[in-house]
Amino acid sequence: MSTFHKHIGCHDGNSYLATKMPNRNVLVGAIVGGPDNNDQFLDSRLNVSQSEPATYFNAPLVGALAFFKGGK
Amino acid sequence: MMDFLCRSGGLMFKPGGCNLQHATALSFLLIVYSRYLQVANRSVHCGSVVATPSRLVEVAKTQVLNILSSPLLAIEKIVVIKIKKKKSNGALLDAGGLHTRKQSIRDVVHGWIWPKIPTENSSPRIELAFHVYFP
Numbered sequence: 247m248s249t250f251h252k253h254i255g256c257h258d259g260n261s262y263l264a265t266k267m268p269n270r271n272v273l274v275g276a277i278v279g280g281p282d283n284n285d286q287f288l289d290s291r292l293n294v295s296q297s298e299p300a301t302y303f304n305a306p307l308v309g310a311l312a313f314f315k316g317g318k
Numbered sequence: 319m320m321d322f323l324c325r326s327g328g329l330m331f332k333p334g335g336c337n338l339q340h341a342t343a344l345s346f347l348l349i350v351y352s353r354y355l356q357v358a359n360r361s362v363h364c365g366s367v368v369a370t371p372s373r374l375v376e377v378a379k380t381q382v383l384n385i386l387s388s389p390l391l392a393i394e395k396i397v398v399i400k401i402k403k404k405k406s407n408g409a410l411l412d413a414g415g416l417h418t419r420k421q422s423i424r425d426v427v428h429g430w431i432w433p434k435i436p437t438e439n440s441s442p443r444i445e446l447a448f449h450v451y452f453p
Contacts, residue, residue, distance in 0.1 A: 279335075280336065280337045281337060282331075283337075285329075295337075296336070303341075304342070314382060
């Protein structure tokens with residue numbers, strides 16, 4: 247917020263999607279959708295199902311990690 | 319369950335949506351159901367196969383370990399990053415430890431992997447690769 251505090255329009259984020267630069271806000275600790283049925287991973291933001299870090303698979307992984315961390 | 323496959327690396331694959339949603343959600347559910355079965359002193363019977371509560375946890379563990387640490391691809395990328403750093407600034411970096419040290423959930427959670435994840439100077443490809451395979 248301190249480095250970018252202006253109003254941003256509905257489509258103003260497209261440039262961040264299309265940029266060749268690294269992601270600006272890296273979610274360290276998150277996993278993305280992962281490899282396909284041939285163990286291939288297409289490294290593209292446009293390939294959402296493989297490259298997005300979403301809550302619906304990060305949440306259950308945290309649950310499983312908590313179980314194994316608990317040592318039971 | 320017939321549409322489940324297991325890839326050569328051990329990660330399950332089920333068609334539809336993001337693949338890791340299946341590996342993560344089913345791991346979580348297997349653990350929950352395992353604990354329910356344990357309390358009820360029951361097992362799952364499927365034809366001639368009997369799955370005990372501990373077996374269900376074993377299956378979940380294979381998936382979690384696979385997601386966290388097993389693909390060599392990610393390890394190779396760590397080495398690639400180190401080599402690149404050595405070329406650019408001339409610093410001598412240790413590139414040997416990652417090959418030899420055994421990885422486990424405990425190693426990953428307790429931080430020997432995390433400090434090695436670059437976030438500022440690495441390319442999008444390397445960052446994404448890490449996020450696929452590491453927490």
